[in-house]
Amino acid sequence: xxxxxxxxxxIAGKRLLRLLVNGESHEVACRVTHSLLxxxxxxxxxxxTKHGCELGECGTCTVLVDGQPVxxxxxxxxxxxxxxxxxxxxLAQGGRPHPLxxxxxxxxxxxxxxxxxxxxxxxxxLLDKQPDPARADIxxxxxxxxxxxxxxxxxxxxxxxxxAQTNEPHx
Amino acid sequence: xxxxxxxxxxxxKKNGFSVIGKPLPRIDGPAKCAGDTRYADDIVMPRMLFxxxxxxxxxxxxxHGVSVRRALELPGVHAVITGEDVPTKFxxxxxxxxxxxxAVDKVRYVGDPVAAVAAVSEDVAEExxxxxxxxxxxxxxxxSIEGALEAEDHRIHAWNRRxxxxxxxxxxxxxxDAGFEAADEIFxxxxxxxxxxxxxxxxxxxxxxxxxxxxLTLWSSTQTPHYVHRALSRVLDLPMGHIRVIATPVxxxxxxxxxxxxxxxxxxxxxxxxxxxxxxxxxREESFYVHRGRxxxxxxxxxxxxxxxxxxxxxxxxxxxxxxxxxYGLATVYYTGALQTVTYDLPAYxxxxxxxxxxxxxxxxxxxxxxxxxxFAMEVQLDEIxxxxxxxxxxxxxxxxxxxxxxxxxxxxxxxxxLRECIEKVxxxxxxxxKHRLLPPGHGVGFAASSYISGAGLPIYxxxxxxxxxxxxxxxxxxxxxxxxxxxxxQGSDSILAFxxxxxxxxxxxxxxxxxxxxxxxxxxxxxYSSRVTVMTGNAAIQACGNLRERLFEVASEVxxxxxxxxxxxxxxxxxxxxxxxxxxxxxxxxxxxTRFGTLGATGSYRPxxxxxxxxxxxxxxxxxxxxxxxxxxxxxDSDTGEIRIDKVWIAHDCGRAFNPLWVQxxxxxxxxxxxxxxxxxxxxxxxxxxxxxxxxxxxxxxTTLETPPIETILVETxxxxxxxxxxxxxxxxxxxxxxxxxxAVYDAVGVRIHExxxxxxxxxxxxxxxxxxxxxxxxxxPTPIRWAPGQGVEVPQKS
Ligand code: FES
Ligand code: FES
Numbered sequence: 001x002x003x004x005x006x007x008x009x010x011i012a013g014k015r016l017l018r019l020l021v022n023g024e025s026h027e028v029a030c031r032v033t034h035s036l037l038x039x040x041x042x043x044x045x046x047x048x049t050k051h052g053c054e055l056g057e058c059g060t061c062t063v064l065v066d067g068q069p070v071x072x073x074x075x076x077x078x079x080x081x082x083x084x085x086x087x088x089x090x091l092a093q094g095g096r097p098h099p100l101x102x103x104x105x106x107x108x109x110x111x112x113x114x115x116x117x118x119x120x121x122x123x124x125x126l127l128d129k130q131p132d133p134a135r136a137d138i139x140x141x142x143x144x145x146x147x148x149x150x151x152x153x154x155x156x157x158x159x160x161x162x163x164a165q166t167n168e169p170h171x
Numbered sequence: 172x173x174x175x176x177x178x179x180x181x182x183x184k185k186n187g188f189s190v191i192g193k194p195l196p197r198i199d200g201p202a203k204c205a206g207d208t209r210y211a212d213d214i215v216m217p218r219m220l221f222x223x224x225x226x227x228x229x230x231x232x233x234x235h236g237v238s239v240r241r242a243l244e245l246p247g248v249h250a251v252i253t254g255e256d257v258p259t260k261f262x263x264x265x266x267x268x269x270x271x272x273x274a275v276d277k278v279r280y281v282g283d284p285v286a287a288v289a290a291v292s293e294d295v296a297e298e299x300x301x302x303x304x305x306x307x308x309x310x311x312x313x314x315s316i317e318g319a320l321e322a323e324d325h326r327i328h329a330w331n332r333r334x335x336x337x338x339x340x341x342x343x344x345x346x347x348d349a350g351f352e353a354a355d356e357i358f359x360x361x362x363x364x365x366x367x368x369x370x371x372x373x374x375x376x377x378x379x380x381x382x383x384x385x386x387l388t389l390w391s392s393t394q395t396p397h398y399v400h401r402a403l404s405r406v407l408d409l410p411m412g413h414i415r416v417i418a419t420p421v422x423x424x425x426x427x428x429x430x431x432x433x434x435x436x437x438x439x440x441x442x443x444x445x446x447x448x449x450x451x452x453x454x455r456e457e458s459f460y461v462h463r464g465r466x467x468x469x470x471x472x473x474x475x476x477x478x479x480x481x482x483x484x485x486x487x488x489x490x491x492x493x494x495x496x497x498x499y500g501l502a503t504v505y506y507t508g509a510l511q512t513v514t515y516d517l518p519a520y521x522x523x524x525x526x527x528x529x530x531x532x533x534x535x536x537x538x539x540x541x542x543x544x545x546x547f548a549m550e551v552q553l554d555e556i557x558x559x560x561x562x563x564x565x566x567x568x569x570x571x572x573x574x575x576x577x578x579x580x581x582x583x584x585x586x587x588x589x590l591r592e593c594i595e596k597v598x599x600x601x602x603x604x605x606k607h608r609l610l611p612p613g614h615g616v617g618f619a620a621s622s623y624i625s626g627a628g629l630p631i632y633x634x635x636x637x638x639x640x641x642x643x644x645x646x647x648x649x650x651x652x653x654x655x656x657x658x659x660x661x662q663g664s665d666s667i668l669a670f671x672x673x674x675x676x677x678x679x680x681x682x683x684x685x686x687x688x689x690x691x692x693x694x695x696x697x698x699x700y701s702s703r704v705t706v707m708t709g710n711a712a713i714q715a716c717g718n719l720r721e722r723l724f725e726v727a728s729e730v731x732x733x734x735x736x737x738x739x740x741x742x743x744x745x746x747x748x749x750x751x752x753x754x755x756x757x758x759x760x761x762x763x764x765x766t767r768f769g770t771l772g773a774t775g776s777y778r779p780x781x782x783x784x785x786x787x788x789x790x791x792x793x794x795x796x797x798x799x800x801x802x803x804x805x806x807x808x809d810s811d812t813g814e815i816r817i818d819k820v821w822i823a824h825d826c827g828r829a830f831n832p833l834w835v836q837x838x839x840x841x842x843x844x845x846x847x848x849x850x851x852x853x854x855x856x857x858x859x860x861x862x863x864x865x866x867x868x869x870x871x872x873x874x875t876t877l878e879t880p881p882i883e884t885i886l887v888e889t890x891x892x893x894x895x896x897x898x899x900x901x902x903x904x905x906x907x908x909x910x911x912x913x914x915x916a917v918y919d920a921v922g923v924r925i926h927e928x929x930x931x932x933x934x935x936x937x938x939x940x941x942x943x944x945x946x947x948x949x950x951x952x953x954p955t956p957i958r959w960a961p962g963q964g965v966e967v968p969q970k971s
Contacts, residue, residue: 041213042215045215047206047209047212047213048205048206048207049206050210050372050373050422051212051374052372052373052374052455052868053455053867053868054454054455055455055867055868055869057455057867057868057869058372058868060372087206088205088206089205089206091205092205097201097204097205100204101201101204101205102204104200104204105196105197105200105201105203105204106196106200107196107833108196108197108200108663108831108833108834108837109200109837110197110199110200110203110204111661111662111663111837111841112371112372112373112420112421112422112423112424112660112661113199113202113203113204113208113420113422113661114210114371114372114373114422114423114661115372116203116204116206117206120204138876139876139877140876140877142875142876143875143876143877144875145875145876146372146868146873146875147372148369148370148371148372148423148425148841148845148873149423149661149837149841150837150840150841150844151840151841151842151843151844151845151879151882152844152875152876152879153836153837153840153844153879153881153882154833154836154837154840156876
């Protein structure tokens with residue numbers, strides 16, 4: 001991906017950035033002090049990414065940056081030019097939910113649902129790397145994402161169900 | 172080979188229901204998993220302003236003046252308000268309205284709001300806060316229960332009768348002295364349950380608009396839009412009919428979003444002043460101050476028993492550290508004494524409780540509201556009693572489980588009770604008999620049981636109206652919309668409505684639209700608290716469906732030429748039971764009914780049954796139905812480091828009929844998780860200066876995936892006559908037994924009793940060294956008890 005900066009000029013504390021989000025390129029004027037989280041939610045209308053602390057403590061704001069889970073509240077938007085960013089809005093493909101989304105929904109693993117976007121992305125990062133993870137791998141991969149509703153039980157079961165569905169041979 | 176378990180095939184048709192009792196998915200799952208659900212902070216409006224609150228840095232201080240001049244001069248600031256702009260007091264309980272949206276002449280905890288700003292951005296609003304000058308006269312803070320009781324001439328509030336005592340209560344049910352005389356052994360102990368907070372992942376957020384027609388709308392992350400509606404009307408002096416409150420989907424509540432809050436009133440007032448939308452999102456630190464979490468409670472308990480373990484009497488005392496304001500405290504203090512009687516037969520019971528004010532953030536309802544603390548004390552003491560008498564703790568409980576259809580000594584009516592089965596099943600599946608006192612050193616199992624309410628029997632403000640209302644609309648295309656004031660906080664209340672209506676009208680849940688928690692559109696439901704929603708909205712929905720069905724059956728009976736009592740609704744059709752091929756599509760039936768009757772709509776409502784207790788204070792404890800839980804915890808405890816590792820939790824829960832086993836399991840698992848956080852690590856603690864020690868997620872530890880053990884959930888179904896389709900609550904009760912079960916398991920593992928929550932490694936090490944002292948309780952003269960026994964109607968006026 002090209003990471004050529006549009007301009008390094010800062011006007012009134014803002015800079016014009018080109019961000020590659022969910023496969024689309026966006027030009028946005030952002031405050032240089034603003035986090036990727038703030039720019040996604042407030043400048044780009046991608047409110048699927050949530051926040052629970054804005055201090056890197058809860059994992060609710062997790063997005064993928066070149067496939068790696070990142071707390072978007074800890075990354076400055078100006079650092080996010082270039083790599084491919086995936087948010088929860090980018091999980092479904094061609095209108096079809098990602099297997100993780102389907103499994104979470106089928107098992108009613110989302111209660112209040114507030115932690116779920118971040119957890120889905122952390123889980124996707126794991127499955128992209130390790131298509132058949134053990135339970136301990138799933139627990140490890142999700143240990144940076146707090147959920148106060150579910151006791152993680154249905155969440156872990158849903159990841160396992162998504163794995164089973166993805167890995168089953170197609171008929 | 173296809174191994175996928177589709178949700179339908181897990182269980183199949185059961186109980187003759189088409190959707191109830193099956194592991195079908197929630198209706199809000201797809202949107203929540205797509206990031207499409209719109210929480211309060213996701214709402215953006217044209218010309219929107221942002222608000223921040225200035226909060227007190229002092230735990231206790233008089234305010235001699237607030238100057239906002241410099242803040243107003245800052246470019247980008249549109250309005251600044253202080254206590255004088257919103258001076259009317261409010262509060263959730265009608266008799267203890269002691270809160271101000273912005274402190275008028277006194278602040279009572281670090282974090283108490285003093286002023287509010289509306290500005291073009293959060294950054295500007297934040298900067299403006301630094302330009303507000305408050306003239307404080309700092310007062311000595313009161314930071315402990317003992318300090319509050321001793322400070323007789325130094326008051327936090329002026330309205331209450333006795334200094335710093337919000338409420339003191341005292342009851343005697345049956346003859347407790349006679350009970351102790353009949354005992355072979357008397358046991359006594361002191362206990363302390365540290366305060367903790369809900370820590371919902373979503374921070375508090377509210378957004379208000381005030382339109383040129385003079386109408387105010389508030390969107391808020393609240394569990395109780397109806398009470399917010401009332402509070403806004405009172406404080407802003409607007410008719411309720413000019414105010415609309417919409418509860419957005421709540422990103423976790425657990426009781427923490429059940430009060431009307433300063434930030435809600437502040438943005439409403441700022442919207443009225445500026446004529447622009449105003450939003451406020453509290454940061455995480457502020458969420459620790461606003462909270463209304465679990466009360467720290469000191470407890471003393473005396474129990475009389477026969478040598479075979481039979482209970483002869485119990486005397487329980489609780490001392491609640493309430494924080495700076497009343498909040499739900501009046502109810503909480505009663506709840507610490509109410510439910511001791513509904514699990515095991517108790518012939519005599521005395522309860523004394525007191526809630527004091529301290530200069531800390533106010534406490535209120537958290538999952539289990541006031542009952543986890545006494546349940547901890549009681550179940551730990553019962554474990555000790557069993558140990559001393561040489562009895563199995565499981566057997567000790569089983570020999571005296573309350574029978575179905577009992578009125579307890581304090582006048583609570585128990586209808587169905589699945590406690591015996593819960594205890595038996597959890598003991599069997601955990602292998603209790605093979606493990607208790609038999610595991611290798613450092614390993615242990617602990618047991619406890621409990622009960623909770625499925626909704627409070629009485630509303631928060633006294634009235635005879637329904638607690639929950641439902642309206643149904645059927646349109647010509649066959650669509651059905653259900654309108655209800657209930658609030659989705661993650662527990663699944665929207666799905667409960669869709670499934671109840673689908674079941675009753677023979678539709679698919681996805682064909683039912685749900686509109687909830689909007690005071691302009693939906694009939695009142697009192698809110699998502701006290702585990703009331705499934706029972707109350709479910710019953711209201713069933714009644715509304717019955718009313719709609721009557722009209723549909725009237726036309727269908729003519730068309731199909733069968734009697735109305737031979738009709739049923741299944742698979743999207745109205746059809747004859749005896750001649751099943753004689754039927755009519757639901758949509759066609761609706762069209763014909765609309766032709767006949769005009770626009771189709773129906774309503775239903777629910778009010779809990781009357782309860783036997785008639786003494787003052789009897790309003791707390793009654794419920795349409797009690798849920799029951801029993802838990803076994805297996806853990807190991809390192810006697811060198813004091814660290815606890817939970818290996819597994821087995822939990823059995825009597826949920827009436829499982830409305831949907833997946834959702835009930837989800838509630839049970841979440842309750843177990845939250846209990847483990849409380850018993851192992853979570854605490855809301857303060858420095859001597861009154862400053863919160865750890866107002867951040869990093870330092871306020873809560874369990875991650877790595878600390879959460881496997882949870883085996885067993886659903887015990889009792890088919891309660893009062894519950895919709897037989898259902899009882901599941902969202903709070905299962906938290907209760909896990910906390911004492913952990914303490915009891917620590918005793919089994921390393922031989923020390925920990926009477927304090929959380930059970931941390933340092934306490935275990937001190938206990939192993941015999942350096943851990945039992946908690947102390949203050950001395951306090953409680954009021955003369957109100958005496959009551961079932962069948963006796965006495966009302967003794969009591970002052971506190
Ligand atoms: S918002 Fe909590 S980690 Fe980013
Ligand atoms: S589902 Fe509510 S925080 Fe995870």
